[in-house]
Amino acid sequence: MTLARKYLNAILRSRKLLIQTLLLCFALMIFTPFLMIVLRSVGRGWFGRLWLPPELTLDWYRWAVEVTNIVEITKNTLVIALLAVLMSTVIAIPTGWALGRRNIPGRELLMSILLLPRMIPPIAFALGVAQIFYRTDLINTHIGVALAHVSICAPFAILILSATFEALDERLLEASGVCGANPIRTFIHVVFPLILPGVLASMIFTFTTSYNEFTLTLMTYGKDTVTLPVRTYLAIGEGYWEVTSAMSILLIIPSIIVLFMIQRQVAPEKLVGGFKGV
Amino acid sequence: MPDYMIELRDVTKRYGDLVANDNVTLQIRRGELMTLLGPSGCGKTTALRCITGHNIPDEGRVFIDGEDVTDVPTYKRELGMVFQSFALFPHMTVFGNVEFPLMIRRMNKAERREWVMDALRMIRMEEYEDHYPRQISGGQQQRVGLARALVYRPKVLLLDEPLSNLDAKLREEMRFEIRDLIDRLGITAVYVTHDQAEALALSDRVAVRNAGHIEQVGMPDEIYDLPQTRFVADFIGLSEFLAGTLSAVHTEERTATVAVDGLEIHVPATPEMAPGRKVLFFIRPNDIELLPASQESGINVFVGVVEKKTYLGDRSDYRVRVSEGLELRVQTDGKVRFEEGENVKVHLPIPHCRVIVE
Numbered sequence: 248m249t250l251a252r253k254y255l256n257a258i259l260r261s262r263k264l265l266i267q268t269l270l271l272c273f274a275l276m277i278f279t280p281f282l283m284i285v286l287r288s289v290g291r292g293w294f295g296r297l298w299l300p301p302e303l304t305l306d307w308y309r310w311a312v313e314v315t316n317i318v319e320i321t322k323n324t325l326v327i328a329l330l331a332v333l334m335s336t337v338i339a340i341p342t343g344w345a346l347g348r349r350n351i352p353g354r355e356l357l358m359s360i361l362l363l364p365r366m367i368p369p370i371a372f373a374l375g376v377a378q379i380f381y382r383t384d385l386i387n388t389h390i391g392v393a394l395a396h397v398s399i400c401a402p403f404a405i406l407i408l409s410a411t412f413e414a415l416d417e418r419l420l421e422a423s424g425v426c427g428a429n430p431i432r433t434f435i436h437v438v439f440p441l442i443l444p445g446v447l448a449s450m451i452f453t454f455t456t457s458y459n460e461f462t463l464t465l466m467t468y469g470k471d472t473v474t475l476p477v478r479t480y481l482a483i484g485e486g487y488w489e490v491t492s493a494m495s496i497l498l499i500i501p502s503i504i505v506l507f508m509i510q511r512q513v514a515p516e517k518l519v520g521g522f523k524g525v
Numbered sequence: 526m527p528d529y530m531i532e533l534r535d536v537t538k539r540y541g542d543l544v545a546n547d548n549v550t551l552q553i554r555r556g557e558l559m560t561l562l563g564p565s566g567c568g569k570t571t572a573l574r575c576i577t578g579h580n581i582p583d584e585g586r587v588f589i590d591g592e593d594v595t596d597v598p599t600y601k602r603e604l605g606m607v608f609q610s611f612a613l614f615p616h617m618t619v620f621g622n623v624e625f626p627l628m629i630r631r632m633n634k635a636e637r638r639e640w641v642m643d644a645l646r647m648i649r650m651e652e653y654e655d656h657y658p659r660q661i662s663g664g665q666q667q668r669v670g671l672a673r674a675l676v677y678r679p680k681v682l683l684l685d686e687p688l689s690n691l692d693a694k695l696r697e698e699m700r701f702e703i704r705d706l707i708d709r710l711g712i713t714a715v716y717v718t719h720d721q722a723e724a725l726a727l728s729d730r731v732a733v734r735n736a737g738h739i740e741q742v743g744m745p746d747e748i749y750d751l752p753q754t755r756f757v758a759d760f761i762g763l764s765e766f767l768a769g770t771l772s773a774v775h776t777e778e779r780t781a782t783v784a785v786d787g788l789e790i791h792v793p794a795t796p797e798m799a800p801g802r803k804v805l806f807f808i809r810p811n812d813i814e815l816l817p818a819s820q821e822s823g824i825n826v827f828v829g830v831v832e833k834k835t836y837l838g839d840r841s842d843y844r845v846r847v848s849e850g851l852e853l854r855v856q857t858d859g860k861v862r863f864e865e866g867e868n869v870k871v872h873l874p875i876p877h878c879r880v881i882v883e
Contacts, residue, residue, distance in 0.1 A: 421599075421608075424577075424598075425605070426600075426626040427603070428600055436628075437614060440616045
């Protein structure tokens with residue numbers, strides 16, 4: 248029996264070891280491409296079959312900031328993402344309330360229709376959106392790009408919020424009423440604190456979706472509304488893989504901040520209907 | 526001051542084709558604990574929700590303390606309510622939950638604290654003020670629910686199956702605790718339950734409900750001893766029902782005889798009795814006496830044979846054949862012992878014999 252075979256048998260015998268190995272493979276699968284980008288963004292002269300870059304440099308980051316006007320682009324991306332969050336939330340709160348708390352006939356069907364934009368190939372959907380936008384002068388406007396993002400952000404927000412509102416116990420509202428609170432004060436003191444985690448979750452999901460959205464932006468952007476994902480893509484076309492990598496890393500930073508916020512401000516277990524009452 | 530704290534006057538509430546409350550009139554006196562007792566689906570919760578204002582009756586009026594509140598929203602009715610599901614606010618601590626009604630009433634902070642701590646002391650939960658509902662047990666949650674309902678000293682306390690989600694032992698303890706609290710505060714209370722033992726133990730008066738209407742209202746012993754309908758007799762405790770005909774009324778002895786399957790059973794007479802009328806005779810199995818065969822015969826003593834015996838620990842359950850087509854169920858305490866096949870005498874004591882004239 249070879250050593251490798253012996254090791255394999257040991258893994259199969261010990262479930263704990265097996266699980267650890269699988270987790271390690273999974274982590275490698277996720278982190279290797281990421282590691283490649285990191286290395287590419289700080290490496291010089293890294294060509295051919297070399298395993299590691301021969302020389303390290305931060306030049307590409309300087310290039311990314313100077314040549315591609317990254318500050319302006321980041322601002323665009325954030326403005327569009329915030330607009331998309333705002334619009335999606337405004338749409339999703341009443342819709343989610345209706346879907347989650349009222350007995351609407353054909354509710355399941357409506358929910359599936361909401362996901363329809365996601366089922367059409369994104370590029371085809373984006374093409375349709377672009378054609379409308381050219382006729383309505385929405386191309387190359389922040390609100391236009393944000394609106395395009397809403398078409399895929401809002402369904403997500405509606406799904407999350409309808410689940411949040413559905414989980415809101417009607418009896419708590421009744422209890423609040425018996426305690427003397429009118430509907431407005433019931434909303435302020437009972438409904439709002441209970442749905443807040445869900446609303447925040449929905450906003451974070453919409454934000455990251457819009458922030459990373461590529462296809463829809465590509466079809467609706469103009470010179471004033473270039474976003475980070477689109478600029479990164481363009482940089483590939485220009486042939487600067489190192490700059491592209493540096494931009495990708497910069498692109499990740501806000502996402503990491505958002506993730507950090509989720510961890511710190513909103514405990515994740517609260518996001519997934521974690522209130523365990525009776 | 527009006528006589529009744531709560532009054533439902535000809536209240537009808539429908540859900541589509543289902544009539545949950547059909548022209549119900551109910552008067553609850555100041556300071557009494559009235560129980561609405563009935564099986565699930567009898568509309569007792571609907572009636573309660575008409576009092577709270579969560580349901581608006583289709584017809585009829587609701588009065589609280591003499592005031593017509595039919596169109597007054599829940600939050601202006603000044604009620605306290607305890608829920609089956611506890612319905613504590615999960616994002617507030619025990620203190621916050623109890624404080625909520627006071628905060629809504631804009632009481633100042635220092636006074637609030639005093640009242641809340643009083644309420645928590647009342648239910649012996651003052652050490653738990655910083656706990657969240659999910660951190661305390663079901664029984665404790667329900668006590669907090671009680672404190673929240675009582676903290677602002679409402680005129681009326683409503684309890685909707687408050688003990689159904691608790692285990693049997695705790696249920697019995699809480700029963701006394703609730704009764705004790707209500708006595709101390711002298712508050713008017715409406716208690717909804719499907720548990721007849723709970724209703725009999727707690728209430729000043731019981732309203733037994735069946736399918737949208739009230740069958741009988743009375744004190745617990747009246748309901749238990751003098752049920753007026755078959756439904757009440759059946760619901761409140763195990764009963765043997767026998768169809769019979771009134772054969773004679775003896776005015777002097779204040780009794781009547783009922784012919785049931787060849788037996789002549791004496792029963793207490795009531796004014797509406799007249800010979801020839803069809804009646805439903807019933808007696809509770811534990812009110813029937815089982816005597817040795819050597820016992821002398823007398824009124825309401827019949828000869829029988831033990832067909833089947835079931836030992837139940839503290840008591841025994843017998844099936845006794847007293848005539849060709851008639852088998853009586855008898856329950857005796859553990860001291861009386863008869864064997865299957867043994868000849869016995871069965872005594873139906875007149876005061877326990879009940880008749881419903883149909």
